[in-house]
Amino acid sequence: MHGMAGLEVLAPEVGAFLDASAALFRPLGVTPSLELDAEAVLRLVALMGTVVMLWGMAAARVAPGLPLLLRKFGGNYMLVSNFVCFYIASRGAALLWAFADAPYDVQYNGRVPATATEAEAAGYTALLAHCGLTNQIFLAYMTVETLLLLFCWEEYGGRWDALLHHAVYIAGSIINHHYLSYQLVFAVLVQGEWSTPFLTARQALKACGRESAVVDAAFAAAFFVVRVVLLTYGVGHMTRSVYLDGGAPHPDMPAMMQHFVYAMLLAMYALNIYWFTIVIAKAAKFGRRPRSKIE
Numbered sequence: 001m002h003g004m005a006g007l008e009v010l011a012p013e014v015g016a017f018l019d020a021s022a023a024l025f026r027p028l029g030v031t032p033s034l035e036l037d038a039e040a041v042l043r044l045v046a047l048m049g050t051v052v053m054l055w056g057m058a059a060a061r062v063a064p065g066l067p068l069l070l071r072k073f074g075g076n077y078m079l080v081s082n083f084v085c086f087y088i089a090s091r092g093a094a095l096l097w098a099f100a101d102a103p104y105d106v107q108y109n110g111r112v113p114a115t116a117t118e119a120e121a122a123g124y125t126a127l128l129a130h131c132g133l134t135n136q137i138f139l140a141y142m143t144v145e146t147l148l149l150l151f152c153w154e155e156y157g158g159r160w161d162a163l164l165h166h167a168v169y170i171a172g173s174i175i176n177h178h179y180l181s182y183q184l185v186f187a188v189l190v191q192g193e194w195s196t197p198f199l200t201a202r203q204a205l206k207a208c209g210r211e212s213a214v215v216d217a218a219f220a221a222a223f224f225v226v227r228v229v230l231l232t233y234g235v236g237h238m239t240r241s242v243y244l245d246g247g248a249p250h251p252d253m254p255a256m257m258q259h260f261v262y263a264m265l266l267a268m269y270a271l272n273i274y275w276f277t278i279v280i281a282k283a284a285k286f287g288r289r290p291r292s293k294i295e
Helices: 012-028 038-062 068-099 104-108 118-151 160-179 183-207 213-244 255-287
Strands: none
Touching: 012 038, 012 068, 012 118, 038 068, 038 118, 068 118, 068 183, 104 118, 104 183, 104 213, 118 160, 118 183, 160 183, 160 255, 183 213, 183 255, 213 255
8 A cells, every 4th residue: 555546536636645644654664554553553652652752861961951841741742742643633634535525335334335436446445544544643642642641640730531532532543443434533533633732832831831822822723623613523424424314334343332432422522622611711811811921
C-alpha cells in the first residue's frame, strides 16, 4: 500500500495528500494497513516517549529555571502533541472528505461493495488502509498520553475525566481497527485534535503564570467547531445510518459490540459537551477580569 491504489479515481482531491503524508512514517515501518500492526504502534510509542524524555533531560541541564510542568513535559506539549495532533487531524479531514460519498458498507463495515468497479474497489481498499495508518498513529499517541497521565498523576492534576477520555478512545481505536468498523465516525473523532495545540498553548502559559485572551478565544472556537459541531454531525450520522435507516449490521462484529461502541461515542460526546461548558464558564470569568490582569 505504498501508492494511492485507486484513490486518484475515487478521491483525487485527497488521494495525493494521504499518500504523501503516509510516507513520513514509512522509515519506521508504519504504512497504510487493513490490520492493526501492534509492533508499529509500539515503535511509535517508543519514539514519542523518547522525545519527551530527551526534552526533559535537556531542559533540566539547559533551562533549569523552566516551570516544572514544562521542564518535565514540554517535549509532549511543544513537540509530540502539537505535531501528532496536526498530522492526524489533517488526515482525518481528508479521510472524512473521501468517506462522505462512500457507500454505507465502506463507511461503517469496512467492506468493499460487490457492485463496486475494479477502480472503485481499489480506491475503497486504499482509503480503508489509510484510515488504518491514521488509527495506528492515533493509538500510539493516546497510549503515550495515558502513560504520562498515570505516571505523573499529581503533576497533571489527577484528571479522572481525561483518563476516562483516553481509555475510551484507546478501546474505540482498537475495536475500529480490528473490525474495520465505523471509519467515517473515526475520521470525525480524530479531528477533535485540531483544538489540542490551543490547549497545549494555554497549559504552557498557565505553567508560566500567564494568560492570553487570544489563545483562550482560539481554543474555545476550535473546541466548539471540532468537538461540538463536528462531533454532533458524527453522532447524528451514525444514529441515522446505523439505527434509524437500518443499515446492514457489521458482518463480523457482534451486535452487543456495536451497541457498546455507540454508547462510547455518546459518552465521549457528552464529555466534550461538559468540557465545553467549562471552557465557556472560564472564558466568561476571564472576560470579567480587569484588563490590567490580562496578557
